[in-house]
Each structure stands twice: as structure tokens, then as C-alpha cells.
Amino acid sequence: MFKVQELREIIKLVDSSSLDEFLYEVDGAKIKLKKNQGVVTEVVAPKVQTVVQQAQPQVQAQPKEEVKVEEVKPQAESAAPAASTSEAKPVNLDDPTLHKITSPMVGTFYAAPSPDSPPYVKVGDKVEPDTIVCIVEAMKLFNEIEAEVKGEIVEVLVKNEQLVEFGQPLFLVKPTE
């Protein structure tokens, strides 16, 4: 039986290779990978299940059963500027007069310091360059994002607790100077 980590490694390797199909057999356990549009993986468990090491995750695949493994990429809900017409209002992302506050890393966007607090800023708020506008967090690393410019918040582009990408615009600010 394969360990889940090993499976992951194999899938990753095959996924990044130019192979279309991959078959690997060891100690009666067999793994067959086929690449189509998506990644569909077939795991055939050995008839006699060998004892896996304690505390190892088990892929409890029944014989012949197909296990779909699909990489779920972090979905930034309004990542692409073109697609971010989420609230059905015009987005001024292309407006060169507006300053974009962007995320310096992938992580969770928090509009407020805690779930019970009001947001750091909202549309219409005046900000200074050092005004904290939000927090982006990953792996318990909290990054307070500052406005960088003096101006007025004209749009909040992401929702509270949404996953944001590196470089993704978070706010639009109309500079006052």
C-alpha cells in the first residue's frame, strides 16, 4: 500500500512531466495515472491489504474504485481584474488616477481586527499613507497593510476572510495630492 505522501509525490511528478500515462507496481499495490484534461487517478488497492505504519493516513480505496484527485488551487474570488464585476457595479481598476492597494502575499484578507470589530476602512473614508486598511494573514503571520497614499477609499475589491493572491488589488484609493 502506498502512503498518501508517496501518492502525492508520484502524482506531482507525473503531473509536471510530459507523460500521459503512468503505471507503477510494488508489493502487489498498483497505481495507474492517466492525464486527460483534468487529472484523473486510479488507485487499485492490493487484494490483501498490508499493515500500514501506524499514524499514516490511509487511502481507503476499494478495489476498482476510482479516486479523483483534483488540485484545488486557492480561488481568489475576484482575482482577475476583468472578471471582478462581482457587485454589479462599475469597477475602476483601469482608472490610472486611482491608487491600487495590493496584497504583498497570498493569504486571508481580514477587513477588521477581529470578527466583532468594525472594518478598518470603508468606502468614503479618508486615509493617510500609514493608515491601516486591512490585514492579510497566512500561517499565523499577520501583515497589516497600509494605504501608502493620502486619499479617499473609493472601492473595496475583496470580501472579508477571502483568500487573496500575491499582487491582487484590495482597495482603490483616490489620491488627494
Add this chain to the structure above:
Amino acid sequence: MNLSMKDKIIKRFLEAKDEPISGQQLADDLGISRTAIWKHLQNLQEEGYEFITIKKKGYKLIAVPDRVDAAKISSYLKTKRFGHTIHYFEEIDSTQRLAHQLARDGAKDGTIIIAEEQTGGKGRMQRTWYSAKGKGIWMTVIVRPDLLPHQAPQLTLIAAVSIVMAMKSLYTNFTPEIKWPNDILINGKKCVGILTEMLAEMDRVDGLLIGIGINANHEQTDFPDELQEIATSVAIEEKQKVDRAQLVAEILSYLERYTDEYIENGFKSIKQLWVEHSCTIGKRIRASTIREVIEGQAIGITDEGVLEILLDNGQIKKVYSADIEIQNQ
């Protein structure tokens, strides 16, 4: 190392171990008068240090108050940079808050802020952190690495590995384990919490403020009711009181070493250590955010430190932020 005259004197005595030091020698070494030395010793006695005078040999330090002050930490210190500037307080609102201020004012890489008691210690999302007086290690380490902001989250996992390795090198009666991303548990109960704040611009990390809270010498009765079942301390698990200053110095050694290792060679070797000491990987877990609850098998972390969960429908979900509950201990 930036030490006050008082701390320099204590450090000399701590390093001399049981050897007496003459007043004249101390005065010569430190460049002050014998009278000044005598005055410092008087003051130290009022703070709880005890000296005896040995005829023709000098003074010997026989009792040290149980504190994590600069003198005591630096007497154990083996680092190149970390802990060379120590801001020590009997009481502070939050070491993290002061760290912000010091970092903005240009504090050096490896500066630490440490206190016997925090009156406003904080956890994730402004949750309070219980910081009992004189029992724990409540400190912030200011790290100023040459990294880009997106390379910084790994440091929070590196901090956890550093503390685990420090504990393993000093103690023998327990095995610390890491719960993703960086809580440290002993026998399933929380012993260490780490919260890191970053000061950064798009293309540059100004500083990382690694806030570390360790339940060190707590007895079970020291914890408030709501923590009784879920918290433990190093002393409870080791079955004896521990030297907090020694643990701090050991943590700083590992933290400096692994931070440098990460900057030079990447996350690989430290990731390996993290996985080896993790109690999360391989377990069925529940990851909660305000938006959703994800259940599945924790199968690994990425090179960014992101947790990968295999869902029951076969999908693999990457988790950047969540509270983790381990379901089958």
C-alpha cells in the same frame, strides 16, 4: 551586547559560577570604582540577589531571583546576533506592541522584548492570551531578514521548529509536537502559542515580530478554569521547575540558526524537521474559519508552509488560515 552596568555585573557572577570575584577585579574589568561596584551590589541585594563575602577572595553570588532578565539570559547565550539586545520588563501591556515601536525606530535584527507579566497579551484575532506573572516566557523577537514578503510566512513554522528543538535539547520527560501552523502541544495540550506580525512593503520585509508565549513553570492550578483541560506547561510535563532564561537562550540559538539556514538554503531541511515533529500530518482534522469548516486528512505542507487537506471527496484543499482540531489523537 547591550547590557547595563548592573546586568554586566550579574553576568560576570553567573559566568564565574561558584568562583568568588574580588571587588577590585570587577572594578578593573568594568572600568568603574570599587565604591560603585559596592553600591551596585547593595542594590542587587534589594532585588533579591544574595552575595556572601569570602575573606581575601571577594564576593560570591549564592542566590538569584527567578527572573528572565537580560543578565540571566545573556549568561547562557551562544548566538551571533539574536538576544544581543534585550528589553526586559517586570510588567508590560504587550511585548508585541513595544516591538512595533522599537522596530519602527530601527531595532536591530534579533532584538528581544521579554516580560515577567503581560497585562494585555494577545492572540489571534484579538483573543486574549493568559500571561501569568513569573511563570511563563512572554517575549517578542524582532527579526529583520533579507526576504520578500511572500517568503515570510515560513518563519512562523521555523519558530515552532526552533522551540521544539530547544525543548528537546534541554528536557527529557516529554515530546513536544507541532500543531499546524505553529502551536506546540505536549500530550495533546497547548504549551506554546506563536503569533507573528510583519512590517512590510510590496518588495521588502522591514521586520517580523515573532511573539512567543510559553507556559513554562505553571502548575496545573495556575491555569484559569477554562484552560484546565487544554493547557499544560513545560514544568508539568518535565515534572520539575525549569530555568526559563536557559530555555530562552536555547530558543534564540535555534531560531538564529534556522532563520539563517532558511535564507541561505530554503525551507527544505526545516520543513523536514517540521513534519517529523508535527502531530497534524496524517491525522483526520477539522479546520475552522469563520467562513467554513473543512474536514479531512491532513496530508502535508507545501514549501510555503500551507496545509494540504485531503477531503472525503478526493479533492485536496490548501489551507492558509484556520483553527485546527485534531480528531483522532
